[in-house]
Amino acid sequence: MKALVSVKRVVDYNVRIQVKPDGSGVVTDGVKMSMNPFDEIAMEEAVRLKEKGKITEIIAVTIGGAKCEETLRTALAFGADRAVHVKEEGDIQPLTAASALAAVFKKEDAQLFLLGKQAIDDDANQTGQMVAALLDLGQATFASKVDIDGSKITVTREVDAGLETLELDLPAIVTTDLRLNEPRYLKLPDIMKAKKKPLEAISFEALGVKPAAGLKTLKTTAPAKRSKGVMVKTVDELVTALKGKGLL
Amino acid sequence: MAKILVIGEISDGKLNAGTAKVLAAANAIGGEIVVALLGADVGAAAEGASKLAGVTKVLKVERPENAHILAATYAPQIVELSKGYSHVLFPGTAFGKDIAPRVAAKLGVQQVSDIMAVHSATSFDRPTYAGNAILTIEAPAEPAIVATIRLASFTAVEASGSAAIEAASTTATLPAHTRFVKLEAQKSERPDLQAASKVVSGGRALGSADNFKIIYSFADKIGAAVGASRAAVDSGYVPNDMQVGQTGKIIAPELYFAIGISGAIQHLAGIKDARTIVAINKDAEAPIFEIADYGLVGDLFSVVPELEAKV
Numbered sequence: 001m002k003a004l005v006s007v008k009r010v011v012d013y014n015v016r017i018q019v020k021p022d023g024s025g026v027v028t029d030g031v032k033m034s035m036n037p038f039d040e041i042a043m044e045e046a047v048r049l050k051e052k053g054k055i056t057e058i059i060a061v062t063i064g065g066a067k068c069e070e071t072l073r074t075a076l077a078f079g080a081d082r083a084v085h086v087k088e089e090g091d092i093q094p095l096t097a098a099s100a101l102a103a104v105f106k107k108e109d110a111q112l113f114l115l116g117k118q119a120i121d122d123d124a125n126q127t128g129q130m131v132a133a134l135l136d137l138g139q140a141t142f143a144s145k146v147d148i149d150g151s152k153i154t155v156t157r158e159v160d161a162g163l164e165t166l167e168l169d170l171p172a173i174v175t176t177d178l179r180l181n182e183p184r185y186l187k188l189p190d191i192m193k194a195k196k197k198p199l200e201a202i203s204f205e206a207l208g209v210k211p212a213a214g215l216k217t218l219k220t221t222a223p224a225k226r227s228k229g230v231m232v233k234t235v236d237e238l239v240t241a242l243k244g245k246g247l248l
Numbered sequence: 249m250a251k252i253l254v255i256g257e258i259s260d261g262k263l264n265a266g267t268a269k270v271l272a273a274a275n276a277i278g279g280e281i282v283v284a285l286l287g288a289d290v291g292a293a294a295e296g297a298s299k300l301a302g303v304t305k306v307l308k309v310e311r312p313e314n315a316h317i318l319a320a321t322y323a324p325q326i327v328e329l330s331k332g333y334s335h336v337l338f339p340g341t342a343f344g345k346d347i348a349p350r351v352a353a354k355l356g357v358q359q360v361s362d363i364m365a366v367h368s369a370t371s372f373d374r375p376t377y378a379g380n381a382i383l384t385i386e387a388p389a390e391p392a393i394v395a396t397i398r399l400a401s402f403t404a405v406e407a408s409g410s411a412a413i414e415a416a417s418t419t420a421t422l423p424a425h426t427r428f429v430k431l432e433a434q435k436s437e438r439p440d441l442q443a444a445s446k447v448v449s450g451g452r453a454l455g456s457a458d459n460f461k462i463i464y465s466f467a468d469k470i471g472a473a474v475g476a477s478r479a480a481v482d483s484g485y486v487p488n489d490m491q492v493g494q495t496g497k498i499i500a501p502e503l504y505f506a507i508g509i510s511g512a513i514q515h516l517a518g519i520k521d522a523r524t525i526v527a528i529n530k531d532a533e534a535p536i537f538e539i540a541d542y543g544l545v546g547d548l549f550s551v552v553p554e555l556e557a558k559v
Contacts, residue, residue: 129349138426229541
């Protein structure tokens with residue numbers, strides 16, 4: 001059984017984001033880029049499922065320009081068997097990404113698609129759900145536990161009311177939340193091995209994907225800053241201040 | 249004129265408080281506003297929705313298959329209901345985030361995630377990079393705009409109306425590939441974290457699940473909801489539905505207490521919109537003090553009980 005895992009190259013989560021003064025976007029030149037952390041969790045889960053013998057092959061897929069090949073090499077170092085690079089430049093929005101990923105999923109005849117629940121750049125939280133809609137398959141978003149049993153997958157999801165468990169027929173789409181697992185550290189031999197694993201490039205055209213009309217970004221601004229308040233010395237001072245503002 | 253379909257969320261048989269905030273966004277867009285409620289029995293929720301200011305009509309979509317919320321079965325029905333509407337709005341909760349993209353994809357449109365401000369019927373602000381960059385976007389009006397609303401950015405509308413309640417039926421064939429197994433709900437007598445006007449959160453410095461008692465006790469004294477930092481959740485002191493932050497719940501209470509929380513970027517992203525932030529931490533250099541309105545350096549184990557006694 002094949003599993004597909006999508007990975008996205010994003011600004012590293014430790015980078016302090018700076019909005020360009022002209023409002024045209026955020027600074028990405030010379031900034032450290034990494035695999036989206038939620039996608040690392042998806043990769044890790046795929047590798048664990050393979051180690052348990054639940055799946056036999058892991059295919060990593062990404063969409064983007066030439067530099068995204070690095071992200072695929074990272075996925076291969078995690079343990080993906082091969083990689084597919086949908087090579088397209090420019091602003092690719094979720095519905096377009098989902099169309100391409102759905103096409104790859106079908107082409108590969110995969111049974112399980114693991115995606116991060118959201119990318120930490122656009123924070124859209126849409127792509128997995130859209131892939132499921134386009135393929136008319138079941139979806140389990142925000143997964144914190146995954147178990148495959150034959151042709152079924154049981155997923156525990158993090159919802160606002162607590163933990164919800166769903167059972168889905170395979171093939172199915174699962175998006176990963178933070179607590180699903182802790183991704184492993186990559187070892188040098190695995191990184192070296194990854195360089196020799198097969199990596200195939202493909203275009204939207206070859207996949208039969210036409211970009212959907214997108215949202216137009218008019219401007220990007222930095223959020224309003226909170227200013228530093230006052231330091232109080234005692235609990236009495238704090239209580240007086242809060243009561244004075246009618247908060248207690 | 250805009251014709252807006254709001255998908256209401258139901259929790260424990262009642263209308264979820266977030267729906268009144270989605271209404272605030274719908275009113276900002278302006279136009280005819282219809283609230284649709286899906287479920288097996290949505291009577292009580294429909295009563296609640298009919299009172300919300302600005303609602304023209306409430307649609308009850310009752311089917312036995314709607315007893316459990318499943319994106320795969322809700323989405324085709326919402327697509328069916330959305331015919332003739334210019335906007336389909338969802339709360340930016342786990343419920344809305346799960347279903348809205350599935351609806352958008354079926355309608356062939358990009359979805360607008362987490363609307364935090366409305367400029368016009370087609371132009372909105374939304375956060376990216378964990379709230380560190382705000383995009384002002386223009387969405388194509390045709391065929392429809394599908395969006396989730398960032399609840400922390402809107403104030404709930406008043407329950408001052410009396411809209412008509414109608415039954416609506418859907419004929420969409422529903423898939424059987426997804427089945428509900430169980431929900432392990434974390435029940436609490438305390439106010440809901442996302443709706444509370446006061447929230448008290450504890451961090452890793454609490455040191456144990458047992459020590460969290462002083463947080464609960466203080467919160468109960470002032471009628472506050474209880475939250476936690478990711479560090480406290482990961483350490484197993486509290487269940488994960490209490491997590492406040494970019495990857496947990498994003499909240500905007502009138503008063504927020506951050507107790508023993510250092511203030512990691514991801515936690516701050518979840519409390520940015522709180523009106524007043526009070527930080528109590530023994531480390532005077534903790535980043536939380538950079539954004540707190542009131543800061544008190546001290547040992548939480550003596551400060552919190554004293555605070556509880558004096559309020």
